[in-house]
Amino acid sequence: MPGQTALLLLLLLPFVGSIAAMLLRAHARTAAASLSGATSLAALFTTFSFYGDVKAGRVVHFAVPWLPAGGVDFALRMDGYAWMFCVMVTGIGFLVSLYARYYMSPQDPVPRFYAFLLAFMGSMLGVVLAGNLVVLVCFWELTSIASFLLIGYWHHNPAARDGARMALIVTASGGLCLLAGVVVLGHIVGSYDLDRVLAARDLIVSHDLYIPALILVLLGALTKSAQFPFHFWLPHAMTAPTPVSAYLHSAAMVKLGVFLLGRLWPVMAGTDAWIWIVGSAGLVTFVLGAYMAMFQQDLKGLLAYSTISHLGLITLLFGLNSALAFVAAVFHILNHATFKASLFMAVGIVDHETGTRDMRRLSGLYRFMPITATLATVAAAAMAGVPLLNGFLSKEMFFAEALEVEGPLPWLDRALPYIVTVAAMFSVTYSLRFIHGVFFGPAPTGLPRGPHEPPRWMRLPVDVLVLACVIVGIFPTQTIGPLLGAAVGSALGAAAPSYSLAVWHGFTVPLLMSATALAGGTVLFLVLRPRLARGQEGAPLLPSIDSRRVFDAVLVALSWRWARAVSRWIGTERLQPQLRWLVMAAIAAPLWPIYHVGFALRPPVAAAVDWPIAIAWLVGAGCAVAAAWQAKYHRLAALMFAGGAGLVACLTFVWFSAPDLALTQLMVEIVTTVLMLLGLRWLPKRLPRRWSWAAVRGAMPRRLRDLAIAAAAGTGLATVSYAAMTRPMSETMSRFFVERAYPDGGGTNVVNVILVDFRGFDTLGEITVLAVVAVAVYSLLRRFRPARESIEPPSPQRTQSGRAAADDALVPGFLMRGMFAAIAVFAFFLLFRGHNLPGGGFAAGIAMAIAFILQYMAGGTRWVEDRISLRPVRLMGIGLAIAAATGAGSWLFAHPFLTSHVAEWQLPLVGHVEFPSAFFFDIGVFLLVVGATALFLIALAHQSLRAHRADAEPADPADRRDDADVQPLAGDARL
């Protein structure tokens, strides 16, 4: 259906635009603004295309499975309520895009601003269009992140960073609560699907978990909409560029909280708990915000508190529990967005043209910018609730509802009309103060810039919005009526009340309240003027709790003081205790199942013993103990012993039918030994053993304890492995692998088929890890600083001249060079036969790397790098790309990732040939392993060269050299 596609398009448009804006040059201001404007206009028209559906009351759905196992579809849903928000978000988004083009300075990286703005718009649309609660929460958190980036856009300003961080912490924590609440709701309803949730009112309200779900959801909504006691982040977010405030803090971000209240109103409201929490938060915020707004000196601060207050009004309406109050709330959401966005833009103009937003410095601007002043006056009048403007209409509805309320406390019901009238008086006062203080009175003195009217296009958005305020205020039924009707009708369904949008309802009590508020507000303004003129900061009569300081104190306590205390109590920076606890926990872990299930040892499967393997293990065990003994005193010996133990493991694999393992183990053994030998050079010299009774006696308790732990670990693992080996084999999924290896995987080597075919995705992950480790090793070594005493060449190189050393290595060097081709052939042999016989990409890759490293050993670094250019990082990249592309190739044939296919051909002379696609995957593995192994060895080998040079020249230039890859370096070093 086209509607579904359009729905997806609507959501994707802003994100595509955001990515496109990121790609623009850093100062492409006009291009970015045009892109953003066009994108939001396109989104607006896409929204309009749904008008027919919305008007007819149809709901347009779009859904693709996302996490089907968790019951989460990526579902979008357009109804009248969402449609109204879409119009608001895209429409005001367009105006803000236009406005910001003129507001932002050419020095700012403007495309980045628009990229964030569009990403924010997309996230907003995601929230309002979400048809699944989990999708809603995801986009909800995305709006928090986008708002963080926008508020902190001028990141060189510490106040902006702090404001952004505070907004993020408060709203994103609220979002996490919302996620928890949504999970509870989903548990109650049995689905996250919004349609099913909206149809389950009785189930939700009567459920035991209703209260926790309600509290969690409300925490999300109230933090986002800056409701008391979470209101404090909004004034600090005013450090954002003004277009951001005009968008986020009037029409978009802060409206999400009330959007959610309205969205869930039909299924969660109507209970005492709802009235208590939502109603009281709204009432307190409404009054407190208006009161604080009167005493602000910063224009944006005034608007911020006024926004808080109006959001409180909307929240209060949602908390009143009547369908008519719902209508009033939705209406006021729209009205507030129009007049507040235009006021923010007007403040931006004032700030832009005069260089300050401080009301103590501004006055009498009317004579310099009469049009802007008129527009701002009209918008402020709408905010104050003057008749014939849109703010008046929704405020009248609000007053009417405040008179009708029937809450749990009768005295509060009676007091409410008086309280709200007083708060409305406050809002008249601060609106008056805003207009009078800025635009009227004597001409300003000492402004940073000479004020004048802004460019025409900068004022156009304000014109449009103020015009909307007036038209809606005079002809509400014809203009806003259908929009409101669609929104309310879709949200409330059959319960939608009938209401009248008329301007004149006769002489009613609400009208009296409006008149009282206007008159009282004017009087209050006159009374307060002297005090306000003194320019004091802060509101009187309120306990001077600096919410910001409280917030900071909480943050410091949580993230610093408590965290440190906890790490002091239970943490240690020393590795040995950490490892000791880890090992002891690992030893203790199997005791639990043994305690529960019991443990019985069976006799061995066969009484006979294979003497070769027994002798091998005698040697292996001896090697292991000797390695443990010598690792401190004689590292080389310890390395040899450890290698001996590894070879015995390898023999075990051979003897007990695991040729692939034996092969790989052998290759890895060789490389590991070379690697360790390379590393030995950088370790300090061991002092000769000093033997004293005191030292031995002092170390004895520690050693005995560690010996006991080691013995326990060894005994435990031996016992568990014996028990595992002697149990009869039960049915496992190995049956599937053996049976299907040839018919489905096209290979006879089952282990290899598992690796590259059945479990190919695991292998892809594993080689990625290998690549990551290799890059980590390489980057660690790029910053390597050897210890001072290790810088000198080792003693053999110092005593011999270079000539003599070359002579010594003549015969082995000759042999080793000749081995290259042989080993390379062997490696390819392993690779090609891997699918059917022991071999495969891992063993082949390491073998190939050994061929390279032998050349380094024979000829020295420089000799090799003059002759072959081995680029390990590139090899790894190509390998990973081949493996991933092999996997993705199956998409072309509409199969899932990494589905393999066996091609069968009849070739002349050769005959029947089977060629599995998994072979390409193995080639990818091969290349990556060659690259990673070579990178380990070469990066380590290069350190000797660098150390000499570091001796000769300052350290830093030496460091910067080999950037892109391991590059040929001067000097000659034997490995």
Place this chain on the structure above:
Amino acid sequence: MNEVVVAIGIGVLAGSGVWLLLRPRTFQVAVGLSLLSYAVNVFIFVVGRLRVGAAPIVTAGGAADPAAYADPLPQALVLTAIVISFATTALLLVVLIAARGVTGTDHVDGGEPDR
């Protein structure tokens, strides 16, 4: 009795590895980790039981009989484990020589203990 031999071997390898893991010098820890990974790799492998002369290389054509071959699954697991433990050993080695360069000591805590 092969089970007894291999089990004891695994035990000795693991015990030596754990002992070294708890020592204070970085090289000891590196060798210990590699001994421990031998032990664990062999352990995972033998969970598939000890079979002599039954390498999981099936004959082409048709479904093979699982009873005739050693268990391929632990082998596949260990094959990847071998490669990963190689990578971690390399990383550990580089970290320890880098740490030695920075701190001037090969003690695991980056400084000689006070005692």
